[in-house]
Amino acid sequence: MSIRHGLLALLERGPMYGYQLRAAFEESTGGAWPLNIGQVYTTLNRLDRDGLVRALAESEAGQRPYEITDGGRAELTLWFATPIDRADRPRDELAIKLALALTTPGVDVRAVVQTQRTASMRMLQEYTRLKGGEQRPADLPWRLVLDAMVFRAEAEIRWLDHCEASLVRHTPIPSQARPATADEPASHDDSRDESGVRR
Amino acid sequence: MNPVLELRGVTRTHGTGETAVHALRDVSLAVAPGELVAVMGPSGSGKSTLLNLAGGLDRPTAGEVCVEGASLGGLSKRQLARLRRRSVGYVFQALNLLPSLTAMENIALPLELDGSGPRASRRAAAEALDEVGLDGLGGRFPDELSGGQQQRVAIARALVGERRLVLADEPTGALDSQTGEAVLRLLRTRVDAGAAGVLVTHEARHAAWADRVLFLRDGVLVDTAGPLARPEDLLESAQ
Numbered sequence: 486m487s488i489r490h491g492l493l494a495l496l497e498r499g500p501m502y503g504y505q506l507r508a509a510f511e512e513s514t515g516g517a518w519p520l521n522i523g524q525v526y527t528t529l530n531r532l533d534r535d536g537l538v539r540a541l542a543e544s545e546a547g548q549r550p551y552e553i554t555d556g557g558r559a560e561l562t563l564w565f566a567t568p569i570d571r572a573d574r575p576r577d578e579l580a581i582k583l584a585l586a587l588t589t590p591g592v593d594v595r596a597v598v599q600t601q602r603t604a605s606m607r608m609l610q611e612y613t614r615l616k617g618g619e620q621r622p623a624d625l626p627w628r629l630v631l632d633a634m635v636f637r638a639e640a641e642i643r644w645l646d647h648c649e650a651s652l653v654r655h656t657p658i659p660s661q662a663r664p665a666t667a668d669e670p671a672s673h674d675d676s677r678d679e680s681g682v683r684r
Numbered sequence: 685m686n687p688v689l690e691l692r693g694v695t696r697t698h699g700t701g702e703t704a705v706h707a708l709r710d711v712s713l714a715v716a717p718g719e720l721v722a723v724m725g726p727s728g729s730g731k732s733t734l735l736n737l738a739g740g741l742d743r744p745t746a747g748e749v750c751v752e753g754a755s756l757g758g759l760s761k762r763q764l765a766r767l768r769r770r771s772v773g774y775v776f777q778a779l780n781l782l783p784s785l786t787a788m789e790n791i792a793l794p795l796e797l798d799g800s801g802p803r804a805s806r807r808a809a810a811e812a813l814d815e816v817g818l819d820g821l822g823g824r825f826p827d828e829l830s831g832g833q834q835q836r837v838a839i840a841r842a843l844v845g846e847r848r849l850v851l852a853d854e855p856t857g858a859l860d861s862q863t864g865e866a867v868l869r870l871l872r873t874r875v876d877a878g879a880a881g882v883l884v885t886h887e888a889r890h891a892a893w894a895d896r897v898l899f900l901r902d903g904v905l906v907d908t909a910g911p912l913a914r915p916e917d918l919l920e921s922a923q
């Protein structure tokens with residue numbers, strides 16, 4: 486989640502100080518992405534350094550509001566105009582975990598998949614519960630945020646189903662298996678290459 | 685609370701010997717009033733078999749199925765038919781609407797068969813049509829309705845009256861996501877009012893409306909997702 490762009494979008498409404506930004510951010514995402522105040526100030530400092538926001542004079546109460554600059558506005562426009570690239574995420578921990586599980590001796594990949602699916606399903610149930618109840622028009626932005634999480638969790642579960650189906654013919658590597666060496670092959674299974682990865 | 689539906693060690697095998705298909709193996713499950721249970725699993729995993737057994741449309745090879753405390757195996761054909769009409773609402777994967785009856789008549793039929801007067805049955809049917817967003821279309825025949833509309837008629841038929849057990853086999857199959865969600869809300873509302881429900885679906889998004897989600901693999905229940913224990917897990921993982 487881009488806190489940076491989130492804060493810029495909020496400042497486009499008018500100058501705000503840190504605590505206001507945090508409250509507004511959480512409100513506009515229905516509390517789904519809680520921020521700590523430290524994250525807010527760190528992000529504001531970086532935005533200031535990059536010339537995207539500017540600090541205004543401190544109020545009598547000692548609060549320092551920030552306002553968006555023209556540069557910040559341009560950045561925000563670009564953000565809204567650019568589709569989110571899922572590949573931009575630094576890494577997909579789950580995919581990496583499953584890939585490692587496949588090639589790590591003694592790991593029951595199916596159990597890993599099942600555990601994850603159960604957890605994802607629970608999360609999906611929880612989102613759905615939050616979505617339930619009455620549907621007030623004022624809740625629409627928050628419902629759309631929830632729907633995004635619902636569809637994402639669903640995609641993950643579908644991917645896990647797919648992984649499980651692909652695993653049907655996979656024989657787990659026993660826990661005592663060691664990497665193959667030249668004089669002592671660990672396996673005669675020719676469907677596995679030298680690195681131990683299934684083809 | 686006594687379960688509305690209970691399966692005890694239920695096995696269903698088709699055929700014998702080498703060619704036997706184990707559609708369901710030693711499945712135990714109890715669904716309480718006010719509880720909605722979703723069943724997920726790949727095609728051929730035994731979902732429809734489980735539902736057919738629960739609704740008394742099929743008999744187990746081994747084990748016992750009880751609805752409202754009555755073991756289905758011990759009921760006469762007549763008693764079973766009565767229980768199915770009165771207590772069980774069923775949304776079939778193939779909708780099974782009667783083509784020669786209007787939408788309204790399709791919905792009112794089980795009530796009339798069960799002894800309600802035609803007036804009361806029609807009033808209840810009209811309410812059910814309204815609930816699924818089809819008010820005004822009661823006079824149409826199934827072939828005059830779209831696939832999604834037919835599906836909603838089938839759902840109204842399953843929900844009408846005082847059904848204690850609602851069984852739905854892929855009830856959102858032909859529906860767009862908005863209508864599908866509306867159907868799940870209906871089912872949820874009915875269950876919250878005290879019915880027990882079993883929902884078969886391959887869509888996790890729809891299964892998530894249930895209190896418990898069961899996963900079937902090759903006729904075996906493999907795992908269950910219940911309610912989230914700690915809400916803070918949700919917040920952490922959403923960041």
Ligand SMILES: Nc1ncnc2c1ncn2[C@@H]1O[C@H](COP(=O)(O)OP(=O)(O)O)[C@@H](O)[C@H]1O
Nearest residue numbers: 698705706707726727728729730731732733734
């Ligand atoms: N009448 C039948 N005769 C033989 N096999 C059947 C019969 N009905 C179902 N099966 C088999 O039982 C298994 C489970 O079927 P079903 O419950 O319809 O699965 P699902 O609804 O999950 O797709 C499948 O392998 C199917 O081919």
Ligand SMILES: [Mg+2]
Nearest residue numbers: 731732733777
């Ligand atoms: Mg089926």
